[in-house]
Amino acid sequence: MREPASENNALPPQSLLERVKDYGQEDVFALWDELSPEERDVLVKDIEDLKVSFALLQGLDLPRVDRIIRCSFRSQGIPAAAIEPVPESNVSTVEKRTMEERERWWKMGLKAISDGKLGVLLLSGGQGTRLGSSDPKGCFNIGLPSGKSLFQLQAERILCLQRLAAQSVNEGANIPRIHWYIMTSPFTDEPIRKFFESCKYFGLEADQVTFFQQGTIPCVARDGRFIMETPYRVAKSPDGNGGVYSALKSSKLLEDMASRGIKYLDCYGVDNALVRVGDPTFLGYFVDTGVAAAAKVVRKAYPQEKVGVFVRRGKGGPVSVVEYSELDSSMASAINQESGRLRYCWSNVCLHMFTLDFLNQVANGLEKDSIYHLAEKNIPSIHGHTPGYKLEQFIFDAFSYAPSTALFEALREEEFAPVKNANGSNFDTPDSARLLVLRLHTRWVVAAGGFLTHSVPLYATGVEVSPQCSYAGENLEAICRGRTFHAPCEIAF
DSSP, X not given: OOOOOOTTOSSOOHHHHHXXXXXXXXXXXXXXXXXXXHHHHHHHHHHHTHHHHTTOOSSOSHHXXXXXXXXXXXXXXXXXXXXXXXXXXXXXXXXXXXXHHHHHHHHHHHHHHHTTOEEEEXXXXXXXXXXXXXXBGGGOBOOOTTOOBHHHHHHHHHHHHHHHHHHTSOTTOOOOOOEEEEEEOTTTHHHHHHHHHHTGGGGSOGGGEEEEEOOEEEOEETTSOXXXXXXXXXXXXXXXXXXXXXXHHHTTHHHHHXXXXXXXXXXXXXXXXXXXXXXXXXXXXXXXXXXXXXXXXEEOSSTTOOOOEEEEESTTOOEEEEOGGGSOHHHHHOBOTTTOSBSSOEEEEEEEEXXXXXXXXXXXXXXXHOOOEEEEEEEEEBTEEEEEEEEEOOGGGGGGGOSOEEEEXXXXXXXXXXXXSOBTBSXXXXXXXXXXXXXXXXXXXXXXXXXXXXXXXXXXXXXXXXTTTOSSSOSOHHHHTTOEEEESEEXXX
16 A cells, blocks of 8 residues: 655655665656655556556566666676577578468468468557557558558558458357557557547457556666656656567466466557558467567568568577677677578568567566666656656567577568658658558459559559458459549459
C-alpha cells in the first residue's frame, strides 16, 4: 500500500525518501518545498508506481531499475564480439526453394493453424507522430481505394487465414480461431482499444484479441540520475519493442498462450502495409526446420542502406542483428564471391517466428541480464531539453539466446511496404507503401486473367485486392478471369 505524504506535507514519506537515497535518486524530491499538496501526492505516487508502469514482476522495483541503469552504462564500454556473415546454410533463399517445398510448407502451416498452434503477436506501441498523425500507427489510412487502416488490413488477413485453414481440413471441422495479441504502450493503449471497439474488431470476435501494455522506464541523465519531466513527475519512455518479452511474462500471457495450445508465435511490427500475418509458408518452414527462432529477411537494396542486418557474433557464435552504424563502409560493401551478394545482405524487417518455449526462455534471460540499449536524446525536462538517455530493448535481442535460428528470404516488393515517415519524405511514406500494395495486387489480378484500364499512368495507380478475397494472390481466377477493372479500385467479395 502506498505510504501517504505526511499530513502537513513538510517532508516526503520517510521510507520512500530513504529508498531513493539508497540508489542515488534523491533529486526527485529536490523541488518538494515548491509543490502544492496535490502535486506532492502525484510525485509520491509516480515514484512508488514505477514498478506498475515498468511492467515488472512483483517485488521492489528500484533495485531492478538501478541494476538496469548500471549494467546498461557499463556495457557501452565493452567491445562487441567480432561479427561474421550468417552461413548460407542458415538462410532459405528464394532461388533455392522448389515449388514442392513451398507447397509442402504452405500445407504444413495451414495444418498447424487448423490445430490451433499459431498465435499472432503485434507490436503496436508506437504513435504516428512521424506520419503527422496524433493517432497510433495502426489506425492510419495509407490512402488505398478501400480506405482501410493498417489494423483492418491485418485483421482481414487473419480472417482469410482462418478460412484457408478451415478449407484445408475436412468440412465441418471446428477450426480454432487465431488469437491476436496486441502490445500497446501507455500512450496508445486507450485509443487502440477504442478504435477496435468502434470498428467491431473488423469482423474478428472480441475475445480472440488481447491487448497488453509494454513497460516504461525512467529517462536518465548522463550521470545515471532520473530526469524530471515536471517538478512532480519523472520523465519516462517506452522500454522498446523488446519490452514485449517482460510484458508477456508479467501479464501472464505466456501462460495464457500455453492454455490455448499455442506452440508458435508470429511476431511483427504494425507499420508494414504488406505484412503477411501468420504466413503459412513461413510457419511451415519454421515447423519443418525445428528451430527455436526464425526471421524473414530481405536483401539490402544497396551497401549503405540504413537497415540493421543479421550477422553471426563471434566464431560460431549466435545469430543476431547489428545496426547499420556498426558496419564500416568496407564491411558494408564486401561481396561474397560465391553468391555475388553482399556479405552482410540480410536486412532485419521485424518479421519473426518463435516457439512458445523459447519465448519463456527469453523473458527469463533478458530479465536476468538487465542490459538495455542507450539512445542518446534531448529529453524534455524542467530545465528545458536535457541531454540524456532513453533505455530500450529491441525485439531482435532475443536471437542471441536462440540455440538455433533460421532466416527466410522474402521479396521486398511482395512483403515489405514500411509506413514510417510523412508524405513528402524521401522514403517509407504512406504514398510509397500504397503504391507497393497496388502494384503487387495488380500483378496478382493480371496473373489471374484480369485486365486493367486506367486514366492515369499505371506506375502511379493499380488495384487493391481485399484480404477477404485472397491472402497472397491465390484463388483469384474465379473473380478476375476475363474481367476488366478500372484503376484505382478495390476488388472485394
